[in-house]
Structure formats: C-alpha cells, structure tokens
Amino acid sequence: MTEAVLAGIRVLDFTRYVSGPYATMLLADAGAEVIKVEPPGGEVTRTLPPLLKTEEGEISTYFLRLNRGKKSVTLDARSAEDRPVLEELIRSADVLVENFRPGTLESWGLDWERLQQLNPRLVYASISGFGHSDSPCRDWPAFNLVAEAMAGVVSQLPTPEKRPRAAGLPFGDTVASLHAVNGIVMALLRRTRTGRGSRVDIAMYDAMLSMNEWSIAVQSGAGVEVDLGTDVHPWFAPYGLFEASDGWLCICVATDPHWQAFCRVAGWDDLAVDPRLQRGLDRAANFHDLIEPRLREWLATLTAREAAVRLAEAGVPAAPLQRPADLLEDEQARARDMIIDAPATAGTSIKLAGNPVRIEPRPAAHATGFSEPGQHNEEILAGLRPFPDDVSASA
Template identity: 35%
Template sequence: MSTPDALLTDEAGNGALSGVVVLDVSRVVAGPYCSQMLADLGATVIKVENPRDPDYTRTFPPFLRHEDEEISAFYAQYNRGKLGITVDLAVPEGKQVLKDLVAKADILVENFRPGTMDKLGLGYSVLREVNPRLVYTAISGYGQTGPLSRRPAYDNTAQAAGGLWSMNGEPDRPASRVGTIIGDLSATMFGVIGTLAALRHAERHGVGQMVDVAQVDSVVAMTETAVVNYTVAGEVAGRLGNEHPFVRPYELFPCKDGDVFFGGYTDKFWTITCEMFNEPEAATDPDINTMAKRFDRDTYERRVRPLLHKWFADRTRGELEDMAGEKVPLTAIKTIDEVVADEQTAARDMIVDVDYDKFGQLRMFGQPIKLGVTPATPARRANRVGEHTDPVLQALAGYSLEHIEDLRSAGAL
C-alpha cells in the first residue's frame, strides 16, 4: 500500500502535468470534466466533496451494480483518476482545511454560482493571500461579471442565452436544443485552455490569477459565422436543419440502409465524385461546374441535390464509404453502438476499459488528446466518497492522524 506522500504521485503517474496539484471543489460536469482532463494529463487531482452532500451526479444513471450497491457510470466518467476527500466548507474547521490544502496546491477548480465561494469566505481574493501562485478556475453560467452574473444557469441556459438553440433544428419546426450538453462541454474545454495558460504564467512569474469562464460565453464562441453574418451583413442565423449556411453540398443524404454525410463541395472533390458515379459530364456541365455555382441555393436544389439523391439511394452506407475511401469526404452517420464498435475508435483508444472488481468492467470514452512523449492515462477508476481523506490530508496539509480524527469529530470531514 502506498504511503500518504506516494499516493499523491502514484495516482497521477508520469503525465505531462505530473507534479501539478489540483483541488476540485466543483460538481456535476463542467468543473469535474475540466479537472478530469487535467488528471488524465498527469495532474494530481483531489476531489473535495461535502461529507453530507457529495456530488449529486453519484446518483445519475447508468449504474454498475453488485447486490445492493451501485456506482454511477456518469460520475465515474467525469471523475476518473481523482483522489477523493470530504470537507465541509461551511464550518470554520473545514474552511481552514481547504486553506491548508490551497497553500500547497497549484490549481483550484469550482463551478458554483458567482459569489458562493465569497460567502463561504473562500473566494479568490482570500485564497490568493494564502497562495499567490494559485490558479483559480471559476466556471459559471454567465461569468463572474455583468448584470446577469448571479443568475442560476444550466447547460440549456447557455444554449438559449448564447444563441445556439435558436439556430438548431429544421426550418419549419420549433428550435431544438443541441442533443448533448454543449454548454457544459464547451465551458470545460475553454476552462482547461485558460487553466493551462494561467498555470504557465504562474510557473514563470510566481503569480496566479482567476480564470473566469462562462457557459454562455462558450456557447457564443461555438456559433461559427453567426456573429459576423449579423454584424457585417445584418443576417440573423436561422434553423437550417442538416444544411450549412452557404457551403453545398455539405449535409446529410439518405441511402439504402440509413444516412451519410457527404461534403464534396470543392471543384476537386466534385469532379472525383462525378467520375466515381460514372457521370463525369456532371463535372463539366456549365450549370454546375464551379463551386460558386453549386453554392447557389436555387441551382443546388434544382441540379445538384437530385444527382446526389440518385447516386446514393440504391447503395448502402458501407458501399458508399468503400467507394469514397480516401478520395472524397463521405461518412456513414453512425449510432453510438456503431461508434463504440468501430475500428477507428479502437485504434485511437477512444473506448477504455476499467475494472471495478465486484461491479464488473466499465467502458467509457477515452482521452482525445494524444501526446507522443507523455501520454494521457484515462483508464482509471473514480473515487468513492472520501476514499482518500486521511492520506491526502497527511501528505498535503501535514496533518497528524490525531488532528484528522479531531476534525472528523467536529463535523469538518
């Protein structure tokens, strides 16, 4: 069994962020996923949960089950590779525990509503006095500033307020939310980028800073050309279904056993496609022989789309993919079971297996960042509630076992 000091390094391994200590006081997705990315890349991440109110995604399905015990696979996917401790930040003794940990940490990640950590007496203005090098990453709905900053927010809030919801769906139907938590996930990515940038500055200059990332801001940054289309041309983005605002052909097409994405819009790809389907004359047809002509909506609907429907209708997804090969961009639109079983997914280690002993094996998505010298280590378990409290407080805060027991008796742990 590892000593308390060894535990901090054993869990992280030899990744690119080895030696970096992260305190994760966040919950649900945006914050936990941000710190999980850092853990995959080698940081020692310590998940801090309230002993009486732990991260409620531990109750989210699906579950690995053994008799009357269960583990949330949802929680496990976003908290893998972390050490877990319990601290009640509402009591004075718990506040001091966090401060003692912050003194030795490099990064703290939280995703409470702005002002919550300040009310606890643990906001950035307090913690930077404890550790001037601290990178304090705060992910929230509307950000730390602005007239709406204190409003509660979820992923759907960001999709609605950031404009993405209004752009998504079919033109003749009500708007649809994007079918995943893109507000949380985009904030995660920007949170990781901001954290690493601030960490580099702290390591070079000894000065930390707050990293302020808003879900709404993150969604706005995901709207492609919608902002400049409006500010330059006065066009308000609408719902286009599977189409691109101006690039054609670049959308879904039905085929014999499902649907494919085809994006052969350049002159080069269009010529190859016409030859591939034994109609080379379509590449030189003066009506559709240039990209600009094919982009014209009326011309596209009248001449190009019917050709593609004809070419694809009697062929399966597999046949079309085989025909396209490495020549033109054509991809089967896959269901998630097909993605999990796909040879490319396997080749990229994007499904990893983790043994949870009596609970069985958990298969979850891997780490998309591939580093040649210091590879990520995503195939690790998530922590149980408070699993590593004693050794972490011994190693990082320098507490004795007697002091830890006193804190536990006082309700701080």
C-alpha cells in the first residue's frame, strides 16, 4: 500500500465542538499524526448527548463522530506549570488548529508572533465565527446556525406566509472545516518552497457566504431575490423534490435535452412537443398548470427509487431522498467506503461517515479508533522534556 498522503505531519488539535474537530479528523484520515490537546479530564464534547451505551459505560456519540484516529494528551494550556511542555509540543508540530473565539490564544501568551518564534515552520489555522481580522462582528460568539443565518443560507426566506428554516445540518461548521483543511494543505505546500509557516484564518460566516454565491450573483446581476424554499425553480422545471408512491425523490431537469429525455421516460409525447414547454423559463412558468398534475399522476405509480432509476438511466439527474437509516445500508455509500465501522471500545463499534477524498493509488489504512483523555501523554510528552506529575498521572 502507498504511504498515507500526510504521513509525517504532526497536528496539534486544540479544537472542540464541530468546526475544528471535523477538520482535524479529515487530516487524521489522510495520515497525519493528530494530537488532541485537552484540559485535564478531557474536552467538553466527551460528555455531550446523544450517548452510546457500551459494556464499559456510556460514550458521547457527539465526540465519536468527529474524533477518530487522534491521539490525546492532557495539559492546562493556561498554566505556567504546563507552559514549558506546551511550548516544546508546539516546537515539534507542523500544524496547530484551534477554534476558540479570537483572542483566546493571545490570552495564553501564544499570539502569532510568539508561535513563529517557537516554530517558524508552524502552520497556524484558526476557525472562528467571523475571523480574526478587524471587523464589526469579530468578537461575536458563533455556532453554525449563526453563520448560516447571517450569510443568508436558510431553506426559505421570511415572508408573511412562511417563516425561515435552518438547513438542519451543521453546514456552518463543516464547510468552514473543509476550507480550513484546504488552507492548511496549501500552507504546507507553500512551506516546501519557502521553509516558513503561515497563518490560516477561516471564518464560518465567510464560508457560508461563499456557499451563497448563486443568490448573491443573481441579486447583483439580475436584481432578483432567490427564494431558497420555493418548490419551483425560477428557471427550470421540474426541478426539486417530488413525492412518489412510497417517499420522495429529487428530479433535476435543467436543460432542454433533460426535458426531452424525461418526457420519453414518462411517456409524455404531447408535452415533449408542446410549444409552451420548450425552454426552461417556460417550463418553470407553466409548471403548476401543465407539468405538475401529470407528474403527480406518473409518480403515484412508482416508488421513489423506481422513478429515480428510470430517469437516471435515461440521463436525467434524479435520486431517491434517503434518511440516515437508509444511508447506513446504502450500497453506493458502502461501495465508496463512505460508511465505515469505527471501534468505539474494545467490544463496540459505531458506523460513521467516511472521508470523501479518494486518492489513487490508495494509501495505507489509517487508524479509526478513539483515545481516552491523556492516553498518549507518556508517548508524546516524555520525548519532549520532563512534564509535571499531575499531567503524567493521567496517562
């Protein structure tokens, strides 16, 4: 097997909750040695629900889903007693990742200038709600919903008839994580040329605003406010989620050839040549009157998967709407290693989403287990310098 892509890269992980741990988990998946630096007793998400019951006790599923393949050391980053150990750890690292509010590391005496003094080759990546540069909202606290709402990424915009709804998944966190990984890898690549590290500043708000690029461009270029919650696309039809006999599927007729292929599958010879339906704009304008009644009738005779298969095989983008329970058994997900079995304890495993980055030739398998707080204190810290008894005792 080929060596892992990030083999030999040491990452210090000071993160918690979602945006930071998801990023460092992806780095661990790629073969980096990720060392989770936790306060004594472990970081906060180790206790958050929902809980997985095992013979050894209860484990936080919140924690398990984001921390596979990482090592753990425990120390108090704010204490003068542990400071020498912390600084030696920083000197040994290639990357440091944190997702505290801006100013937190500075309060520990670890601003960017000090980090550069300790390790000029260090890549320092921060993930925060609104970034570390000067801005009106720099010091605001933020979770994913804050970033999604302020960046306009909601499933429907507020009107007198309907209220806005959050996306439901933590996109504000995970999209920022992906940009952080991208920035870290780019900084490591630049380091191979310059020999020096970089600072990577990722804001969740920025990440979500970049996802909202379509709405921004339409508003700027056409003066049109895109309603993200409508059941009819403003320029294409049928395009969206539609109900079949046993559930829902998505159908994306975005081009005229898609429309012709759709009509052949559904047996709509008359609609295929109807002059009112020859362009996307016309199909959107006439969707409710001309297309929707026939679409409901056709889908009522098929399951969501049957309809999706027929359309996809004819070249029309379509797929059944799947629930989490469906994904655990999904043949496509299994074939792409996107559902993995990670050992939670010696006798218990948990199914988790895999890593979507697939590189050929395939690298050697990476660790997927989970560490107890301070499990690797002796392995990691003893090689640096003597460390306090209260730290080594938790190893």
